[in-house]
Amino acid sequence: MSWLWLIAAIALGTYLFRLIGPLAGARWQPGTALAELSEIAPVVLLVSVALVATLSGEESRGVSIDAARIAGVAVGAGLAWRGQTMVMIVVGAAATAALLRLCGA
Amino acid sequence: MRSSYDSSVATVGAVLWRQVAPICLAYALVGISFGAITVSAGIPGWVAPAMSAAVFAGSAQFAAIGIVMGGGGLVAAILAGLVINARMLAYGIAVADATGRHRWHRFFGAHLITDVNTALVLGVSDPCRRRRLFWGAGGLIFVCWNMAVLAGVMLGDHLGDVHALGLDAVLPTILLALVADALHGARVRAAVGAGALASLVGLAVLPPGWPVLASLLGCVVLVWPCRRPGWQGQP
Numbered sequence: 001m002s003w004l005w006l007i008a009a010i011a012l013g014t015y016l017f018r019l020i021g022p023l024a025g026a027r028w029q030p031g032t033a034l035a036e037l038s039e040i041a042p043v044v045l046l047v048s049v050a051l052v053a054t055l056s057g058e059e060s061r062g063v064s065i066d067a068a069r070i071a072g073v074a075v076g077a078g079l080a081w082r083g084q085t086m087v088m089i090v091v092g093a094a095a096t097a098a099l100l101r102l103c104g105a
Numbered sequence: 106m107r108s109s110y111d112s113s114v115a116t117v118g119a120v121l122w123r124q125v126a127p128i129c130l131a132y133a134l135v136g137i138s139f140g141a142i143t144v145s146a147g148i149p150g151w152v153a154p155a156m157s158a159a160v161f162a163g164s165a166q167f168a169a170i171g172i173v174m175g176g177g178g179l180v181a182a183i184l185a186g187l188v189i190n191a192r193m194l195a196y197g198i199a200v201a202d203a204t205g206r207h208r209w210h211r212f213f214g215a216h217l218i219t220d221v222n223t224a225l226v227l228g229v230s231d232p233c234r235r236r237r238l239f240w241g242a243g244g245l246i247f248v249c250w251n252m253a254v255l256a257g258v259m260l261g262d263h264l265g266d267v268h269a270l271g272l273d274a275v276l277p278t279i280l281l282a283l284v285a286d287a288l289h290g291a292r293v294r295a296a297v298g299a300g301a302l303a304s305l306v307g308l309a310v311l312p313p314g315w316p317v318l319a320s321l322l323g324c325v326v327l328v329w330p331c332r333r334p335g336w337q338g339q340p
Binding site: 009077093094095 | 123131149159160169183186187190191198202212268271273281284296300308309316320324
């Protein structure tokens with residue numbers, strides 16, 4: 001039963017977070033400053049999600065330095081910078097981390 | 106930073122095939138591991154698929170299950186899941202128009218908001234293209250994610266060590282690659298840089314989910330006025 005509560009509570013809250021923008025956007029036009037903020041805030045969040053995912057591990061808090069993961073992200077970001085396709089970026093990041101782990105990093 | 110083919114003029118179908126399909130493959134592997142982990146931990150088989158369809162946000166799902174299995178309790182797991190997903194509020198405001206013009210499109214489209222389709226839509230200005238990219242990418246990811254979690258539940262213990270595949274390096278890389286085109290202009294870069302710094306500090310001291318929200322403090326730099334009149338920092 002507690003699994004049902006867990007799913008229902010997170011699902012409902014998440015859906016409400018997601019719904020506020022699409023519902024409000026239908027009738028609300030932000031001013032210039034707020035429009036800029038609403039464009040930049042997702043970029044700031046997305047970079048932060050990537051950064052936090054790179055630097056945190058299984059532990060609930062604190063920085064976790066996993067050399068293989070960090071190297072994989074660095075190689076993938078480099079490939080993106082060089083204008084490579086998404087397939088190359090994904091394979092490059094995974095292969096780098098996997099090979100380093102195979103070598104015991 | 107430009108992709109080898111210009112994604113701003115490629116057809117929506119080409120973007121979905123060349124950019125979103127590889128992403129779906131990576132997410133599918135993560136979904137399989139999510140399903141397998143829950144079954145291996147002794148959680149009933151319906152939990153992972155139900156959660157994936159209803160919550161549809163990988164990091165919150167992993168965190169909530171992890172906290173329950175670690176003995177952290179139901180309330181802590183729910184709170185962590187909600188804090189991790191609070192960023193969807195900002196995504197929803199940014200992609201509101203892309204969910205559609207009809208009321209029902211907005212109700213259904215809202216559930217498809219993810220990091221990936223938000224990042225894809227960010228730099229696109231044509232309203233029709235925004236809608237098609239949002240629904241195309243969101244729909245593909247939704248189908249792949251849920252089928253993969255179901256497959257993971259069925260595979261269960263028979264799955265090898267997914268960690269060895271390096272998928273944990275792939276997910277952050279995908280987001281960085283998608284958001285790269287949006288990193289133009291001094292104001293965006295200043296906000297992203299300050300936000301990253303706030304997240305790093307938050308990572309050391311805050312519970313899960315909060316370091317990402319802390320990055321929004323970086324937007325404070327936007328109160329600095331633009332240097333030239335009429336200059337918005339956007340190309």
